[in-house]
Amino acid sequence: MESLLMLDTDSPLLTDFYEITMAAAYFESGQKDRVGVFEMFVRNFPRNRRYLVAAGLEQVIHYLLNFRFSPSHISFLKSQKELKHVSENFYDYLRGLRFTGNVWAIPEGTIFFPNEPVIRVEAPIIESQIIETYLLSTINFQTLIATKASRIVSSAGNSPVFEFGSRRAHGPNASVLAARASFIAGCSGTSNSFAGYKLGIPVSGTMAHSFIMNYDSELDAFSEFSKVFPSATLLVDTYDPFKAISKIIDSRMSVACVRIDSGDLLSTSKKIRRILDSSGYASTKIMASGNLNEYSIGDLLAKSAPIDYFGVGTELATSRDDPALEGVYKLVAIKSRLKGDQEFQISYKQKTSPGKTTYPAPKQVFRILRDGIIDRDVLTVEGDTVDQGISLLLQYMDRGKVIRALPSLKSIRSKHREGLKALPAALREIHSESESSSTIVVIGKKLKQIIGEPDTKLVL
């Protein structure tokens, strides 16, 4: 019986099988010492999104540091019929394989846009190839959720948002990654206890309908819970929310917050607020949950729903309106050796499949602010210079070693909050109706020379 929660943390086999067959072919054809330069970027925005929030880098670096094939991994590979023509030398090579490359990345929490490399890897071709799948699934997912969370938190204005989606996340591990990405992007906490335990994210929770149903009366349930948790949030809609509120008031029980999870949240919250205010419970807060997202939260607040806290689950933990970020990892150059050694040759690479063209060459993104607001990002070749441009890609690993301290989740979260202030107002709009043709990423001088294109602007 297999739990599938990996005992085998960071297994190099968490990769598409073709990465291994390609590695074997590189090895057998004498290519193993060539350096492949790969960049991950996102081709298009998910639905309605106008900006992306980088997330997942810490897990990628952990994976790279621990990358190694165990004897049982090698045995598995040798048992595969498709690999029968592969030489023993290849397996010897895999046995000694560690990640020895260089990594540049846009720091977690930073706002970025399609076509901008969020991570660049320069490493011997077999290393840079095999890590593709893990890197993509990790950054695609966390960036997807951080982006969704950022929209939801913005929409909720001054009302804190809690991530409650573990039960609908794509398995128990995805639930923890979703909690992490949501916190980075501004959620105030999560319901996921493991995210509290491992990552120090504030955990919170209220009570379930089943708790209420376990007791002979709703008031018994409230009262027993409040004895242990005096500042608890009480769930009032198991049977009838207004009757529940009346019972609380009649009993003169003290209650910090009540939660509603069903029905018409606008009218219910307004009526509850009126009842509470007229009964000496003006300081009792109201929390709402139940299939909420950035759109419904925006609507509720626009109609003055008196909701103090939002719990957002399914829509956030699955990015339900668009559950896949189509980040890709593409070869942009081949070098004869790693940069840092004295001399090297470089050959730029570009794919030209219909609709899937890539920009060649190792690239950098320079962000130009005007009055504190992003004016444009210049996408250009590494080494190009851009006046007043702030480099978005920073080097995190040098020949397999981490050379930059990874920030705490709290400081990533602050960074994101600061970064949002620089976002042009048009790009904050959560509705697609407001889509404009504004362009924010422009191609820099040296990149233009390489791709030989005219004065191109990428339309976002």
Place this chain on the structure above:
Amino acid sequence: MESLLMLDTDSPLLTDFYEITMAAAYFESGQKDRVGVFEMFVRNFPRNRRYLVAAGLEQVIHYLLNFRFSPSHISFLKSQKELKHVSENFYDYLRGLRFTGNVWAIPEGTIFFPNEPVIRVEAPIIESQIIETYLLSTINFQTLIATKASRIVSSAGNSPVFEFGSRRAHGPNASVLAARASFIAGCSGTSNSFAGYKLGIPVSGTMAHSFIMNYDSELDAFSEFSKVFPSATLLVDTYDPFKAISKIIDSRMSVACVRIDSGDLLSTSKKIRRILDSSGYASTKIMASGNLNEYSIGDLLAKSAPIDYFGVGTELATSRDDPALEGVYKLVAIKSRLKGDQEFQISYKQKTSPGKTTYPAPKQVFRILRDGIIDRDVLTVEGDTVDQGISLLLQYMDRGKVIRALPSLKSIRSKHREGLKALPAALREIHSESESSSTIVVIGKKLKQIIGEPDTKLVL
């Protein structure tokens, strides 16, 4: 730095924090010996779905068998401000806590429908409560993907489907769970190497565009790859697929299969087929990939696209058109002690929140076939009898021990294939346009008595 791939497999903290606070309140109010009977069921079909495929039970049972709080889990809980009024006795109770309950479930691979309990747990209330989140996220996700995969495989008819979605799955662990669920539901294999390593699922793969781009010429890349992998699938659309095919033919290289991953798959596959057939390559197969799903595969085959294999990634591994299965886990009864002991009292529980009503009492589903096809499912109280009805829920655990052998993935897969033959044709339709008002789940006699409703049929 945290990898978040759990060293801490099956941690009991992979749960919503409110499960812990409720557990503490149950404990402090003297409820710990009551037995909570919970059932998980799905309220509504995901978009366009007309049936569901049960998956994830093996991981749940593994979790229940390994359920225990470690000293560091307890320390974490004690550090939480919200728990400061909880007594040391509660932590002692948690230290000794194991899962000691009974579990019934619909076997993996079985077709089932909304409102039918897919799993029933009877256990002391604290145990049955804390496991909720893990159980839901595990079964919700795998059932979601198995259901999607079943539709895609049906749509592809005789052309095998391979699951290629790891890079867009919700993190590396979700990619393995998605591979498992897809295989159960009929996929022929996966690109995920770890799923091959841990679960024995056939792995396969082709090559990436980056492999082609690494070589000076496309033909060099094909030729070097074919030396090591003589029966390889060659990816022909890095630059121009027809030129690539011409190069292969001119070189008289032998090739088992070619893959196209972009452009108009219908016209491209037809043209490639004609070129191959007229050049002595009639036995070379064609594989297609690139944002495929059940709808586009159905369209391609309806228009006679000569595609022999399909690779399906993002749409499958994220269930993109509806990425959340809204399975819920609800209290249906409280017993004074576990069944099996001599006597017990039972009190049925029902939630009546607007739009979220539950059916009370521990239930069983009886499936009635007519001429080998599902005529109806009867949802009724456990212990009720239904003529010719086959019980869908089987007992897997008795007081914490596994009492039924868990089948291999291959036998689950066969079971699903057989089960599909019993599905009424109307429920196989993949398009919502064909939605009928047919009802297939009916309420049995004894359940009717309990809920006091008239001759109800649940409309699916």
